[in-house]
Each structure stands twice: as structure tokens, then as C-alpha cells.
Amino acid sequence: MNVPIIDPLQGDFPEVIEEYLQHGNMKCIAFNRRGTLLAAGCADGSCVIWDFETRGVAKELRDKDCIAPITSVCWSKYGHHILASATDKSLTLWNVVNGEKMARVTLQQTTLHARLHPGSSTPSVCLACPLSSAPILVDLNTGSSTVLPVSVSDAGNGTTAPHPRNKFSDGSPPFTPTAATFNKYGDLIYVGNSKGEILIVDSKNIRVHAIIPISGGSVVKDIVFSRSGQYLLTNSNDRVIRVYENLLPQKFAANELEAMSSNDHEFQGIEKLKVDGSKCLLLFREFQDAVTKIQWKAPCFSGDGEWVIGASASKGEHKLYIWDRAGYLVKILEGPKEALIDLAWHPVRPLVVSVSVAGLVYIWAKDYTENWSAFAPDFKELEENEEYVEREDEFDLMPESEKAKDLDINQDEEVDIVTMEKDSAFSDSEASQEELCFLPAIPLPDVPEQDKCLGSSSKLEDSNHSGSPFSIEAAQDGQAILPASSPLEVVGNSTAEEAVETSSLKRKRKPSVKGMELQAEKGRKPSTKIKPSGKSSKSKNKHGDGLDTNGSVLEDDVTDDYL
């Protein structure tokens, strides 16, 4: 929504880990179109849907047939369906609202990446990229599949022999991973093959319309569009991420491409395809780490396409590199020492979510500094010094003109209290269909409980945990909270409503006013495992008494904390 006073600098990038989510062992993640829900595929075959606003579990998609670890999840355009691919070679289509399995198809190989056709609201066609062979278009209703061509030779066959240069450095036998993605409306498929070429294939008639060779010719591991469809990035085995500008229009791109190629009579065969290709994609930038030559993993764009983020594929480190579109590396985010397996940028907010090999999902966000000028109603924040020129009568004892003017608000102006504006952040909300932005929150009945001591296993089904940030600045105890200790803290939150106190303190990011309050809460909960050192709760033990008396006692305490 266009709320005018929310900081317009939304299009920025995250800086620190804000919190983490834990529920089972999560392997892959995907945001829905608006970023209100986060789907995560788990190692036990279920999918967890997180409500991103409350950071709690909204739904779990479980089925007795689906028990193999999930390799990828994908939302349908309006958020009603989720496609999950698993290591037992299956693809499962779920209905999000009622949590039921709608369709299940078993293929020849395990799919690494599955994508639903983005153009329709009830998609039945999906693109599956298996581990070691050509991508397939699968019809989920009939189960039929069409193999996409991964290379074009003059002989016209669709298979490809592995290029000797593309053997992986650890000596494992070369296979031919191919990456593929739909364009924004799904009429074209962009395939990156193991020879280092991008093929543009029509998704209806499976014809190759164009080829764009990538310099260096190494295996394409990932190929991703930005949300607007304006930019495309490829991640190649030569450790370079390349960003291309998409020259085709967003809508009806296939028609445009066909028209372009049928008009072009100069060239034939592969030459023609390459010429057409040069009219579709234009190389914009290349990103690499020249010093350490890292292999990249899971690169993607920010929601507005301004930033590119890629993770280091080196084991044992959790590093995210952020570049701006001009090519400058702006930030390296470093997380706990666990390898990263998946990454996603929030569609709207400057938030990044990363999955570590330990099955935890980390949320990276901006470090919030309080906007102090918000506290004074007529304060205006300046970017730089402004020269103030005083009025002629400024220091007169009785300035004539200016005094009365401020109160002269036009009170006769018509005020419109009912018209609402369209949301401009989502350009194609011509929403012919209802978009699913959130799942109805049904309050779980209270467990008639006794003591909130931890260790008592939670009776509630989805005892979700969210934990504290790892960054040093949020250290409540004055010491860095190491990953090793976090599971301990998480256990402390297992009982849902008594976790009211302790989990609220986990979310505090700044040890300022909020930090004081959570010290107070800790003081109130002697049973908590995370015993803060006596120093922090000493002064605030008054709050413990404050609980039983009324507001007046509290007031004195609270005012001390301010600013």
C-alpha cells in the first residue's frame, strides 16, 4: 500500500540477521507474490507455510505419500497452489487453502528445480529441471511430459554430449545440469545448457527461437529472471554471474519473437538463431569475486531488480554477496558457519531469507535506527545543512504577517474518506482472480496449562520457534549469542503462550528502551534457562512487584527508561 509516511527507501538491502525460524529441517524456500507468506520444503516431505507478518507457522502441508525430502517449492501466481519436488522423483501440487494434495506426478529423475507456469492462475503445466538431464515440461493433470531441447546442432537432434572442459573440479563424472526458467508470463522458456548457451524456447510449440552464447562457454547452473522480467541473470561454472537486459516486451514476448524471426531472412539455421538471440538479451554486467574466485549458489535479484545477491557455495561458510546493478559490490553478509542451501529476496521489502544446511531459515533485515525526527510533529529532517535566511520581521516583538497564517487551514475543503488508491507496487494487479495474501488465522485453543516451565514438551502441534539474532549488536547479555546456544533458547519458548514473555524478548534488536524492558521481563521469569547475569535484572526487579500493583508504580519505572 502506498502509505506515504513509511520510509520510501524500502528498496535498500539488508544488513544483519533479524531472527531465525525453526520448524523441522527446512531445505528450500519461496515467497508468495506479495511476500506475506513463505513456503518452506522440509526434509520429511512436508511443506511449511509461514505467515511472514507474525513469523509463525500458518499451515503445514502433509500427506502420507510425501515423505521424501523436498528439493524445491514454487507458488502459483495468485498464491492458491504450491508445487513441491522431492527426491523420490515426484512432483506434488498442493492446494494451499485446504491443505490438500491436488496432483502428484512421478518422473524419471529427481527434479532439482520445479517451476509452475506463471501466466495462469490455476496452472497445470510446470517446468522441471532434473539433476542431470534436459528440462521437462510436465502437465500435472495428465502426467505427460515433453523434453525441452537443450542444444541445437545442424543435425537437429536434442541431445548433447558433455563438454570435456565442464568436468567438475572434484573429479566426479560430468553430467549435464541444465537450468531453465519461464519468462514473466510463461510464454517463453529460457534454457541455459552445459555448453554455455541460453536457448529461448517457445513453451507452446517447443521450438527454439534464439540462442545466446555466453562467453567462456561453461555450464550454466542457474538462470533467474527479476520480478519485473526486465533482467535475467545466469550463474555459470566459470564463477561468474552475468546479468542480461531483456529486450523483448513482457507480454506476448513469444509472438514478438516469432515475428522477429520470421521477418529475418538473411541468415539460416544456427546463425539465424544467434542473430535473433542478440536481439533478445543484452549482456549488462558480470559479477565475480576476482580475489577468491568463489563458486556462486542460488543467485537472485531483489524485488525491484536494483540489487543482485549471490551466496558463496563454499562449504562451511554462510556468506551473501550483494551487488548493485551497476556492478559494485555493496555488502558481504556473513552468517553462522553453516553452509547455505537456498536463498530468497522478499518481493517488496529489503529482506533476505537464507536456508542453512542445519535446516534453519535466517531472516536478514536492515538494522533499524529509530527515526528521531518522527517524534516531534513539526520537525523536518535535513540531509545536509541548509542556510537559513531569516525574515525581515523575524525578531520583531510583534511580527505582523506570519502569526495568523499557520492556523489558517482551509477547513472548507472537501475530504474524501472512502476512495482508495491502487497499489502501485504490484503493477499487474488487474487481479481477475482473488489473490491469496494470507491464510486465515484460526486461534489454537489454549492448552489448559499449569506451569510454564520449559522442558515440558509442547502439546501444541506446530510448536514453532523463532530465535534471537546472532549479530553482536543485539546481544542482550552483553555477549555474542553463538549458534550453539540458540537451540537452548529455542527450547525455552516451546510453550506457546507462556512464551509470550520470553519470545517477545528474543525479537528485540536494540538494547535501548526495548532492551530495558526485556531485562525486566527476564527478571520476572526466574525459571528461564537463559539466566541473564545478575547485573542486568537487578535494577529492574521492581517490575516484578509492579505486576501486582497498579499502574502508578510502574509509571515511575518506565519513565526512567525513556531515551
Added chain:
Amino acid sequence: MAGGGGGSSAPSSTAPPPPYRPYRLARTLPAHTRAVSCVKFSNDGRLLASASLDKTVMVWSSSSLSLLATLAGHSEGVSDVAWSSDSHYVCSASDDRTVRIWDVRSPAGECVKVLRGHSSFVFCVNFNPQSNLIVSGSFDETIRLWDVKTGRCVRTIEAHDDPVTSVHFNRDGSIIVSGSHDGSCKIWDAAKGTCLKVLIDDKTPAVSFAKFSPNGKFILVATLDDTLKLWNYSTGKFLKIYTGHVNRTYCITSTFSVTNGKYIVSGSEDNCVYLWDLQSKNMVQKLEGHTDTVISVSCHPAENKIASAGLDNDRTVRIWIQDTA
């Protein structure tokens, strides 16, 4: 009082706006055994909830005005009540420092959740439009955000220096407005909990009520100096002032009436319900009948119906309707 009201945002049209049709008392519901603190129609208009210092919340059918359920469970008086967007759940704020969520569809009126965390009386409460969060304001000067599903306190905001009198989400749930006895009215980012703007920052008079307009662009603020102001919060300037009623002591709720022309409706300490034309600020009607301060008013979302609640001397909920021509 025949006013020149009824003016919706029609440009200088040739036909004069239709004359204002006055509301009249349709029914008096002898609802509670102690002062009624709040009345609210549900979003679908079928139900009416009333909260009282007698520790109960009563749910009425808004068409037949029969009592459907009595929600009992709080150990102290209830100050505020709010409906979820699908009209299935009601949450209530009480002096026993808890917020309770009730399922109104269950025949027994069952309390589904108890949200604990505030350290003093909880005074005001509201669902967000997605109804996955509840915001509550309390005498402990904080605002808390609760996850409806698990009951977990998602965030605590040290909002004010005095009891928080009113909290409300805007149309898409991204910001919250809060008013307090400390005289300030502040706007908070719901996702991050940071203060986005302070609308009013005078020490007096106390802000007794604040609420967003239906399109989320304006805020109606009531202050304890007999004044109601309509603010444009992006510019930080108020656009309209409504006076004529009495409001010095109690946190009287006011609301927008948009079903038949645009009006501002508010209770008053002179035992009447006041209606003003939104644009011209003229008072178009004064509804008399209550025998004590009218503490709360609510407009039906579709019909021209107003519900009002009276304090201890009165203890009734009155329903007013507009005569059809």
C-alpha cells in the same frame, strides 16, 4: 434538527443534496448489570457485540436484536471489544490485564485464547484486517502485538508516557495509530514497531480516541477538550474540527457513518449521540434518550443503523435507525 447535510463529495451539482433524514430510537436493550463500555457491529453486519464492566461481553443479532450469547470469563470489567474480519472471532480487553479471544460461532460462547502479558489494565484492542494479529493498548503505557494463531506476543512497543487509550490498524494493516492520556497521538510501523510519526505532541489535552478513516488516509482524533479533529497524517495537519458535544473525562469512541452520506458520529457526556456532516462540520442531529454518558457508538456497515452504549446510570444499548422516506 433539519440540517443542510447529506452532502457526499458531489461537485456543485444543480440538484440540492437530499434533506437529512433524522435517526430515531428503534430499541433499547437492557443489556448489562453495570456500565456498558463498548459496542461494535461485526464486519458482516449480522452481529453486535457489547462489552461491560459487569465482566461480560454480549453478542446480539443485529436484525432481531435478540441476545445470542453471553461471553463470560474475564475476572474484571471489560473495556473494549473488536471483531475479526470474518466476523467469527471477538477479542476483548479487560481490567484483569488479559485479552481474550472468543469464538462466536460456538454455541456456548467459548473463550478460545487468553493473551497474557500486559502488566496493567488493557484498555483498547483491535484486529488487523488480515486478522492474524491483534493490537492492544494498556494502562501499562505499552502497545502489544499478538499472533492470533498461537497467542504469542509478537512485539511490545513502549509507546507512551500515560495509559494508551486507543489503538487502530489502517486498511492494509501496515501502520497503527495510538492515542494516549499523555496528549500524544503516534503512528507506528506494524512490521518493525518503529515510530513513524507523532501527530500531536501537546501535553494537554489528553487524546481519548484515534481511528483511521475507511480509506486509511485520515485519522479521526478525539481529545478531552470537547473536540474531534480529522487529520491528514501525511501532511500532519488537521482538516476538520467538530465541536458541540461534551468530552472532558471519558474515552468516548466516535466513528464514520458512510452508508447514507458522510457523517461523524460520537457519544457525549451530556447523554446524547451527536452527528455531524463530515464536510460542512455542522451538527445535524443530537440523539437523546440515554440517561448517562454515551461512551461508545458503532455504525452498521451496510444499513443506516447506529448502536450506542451508556454508562452506569443507564446500562443500556440503544439502537437508532433512519426512517426510510
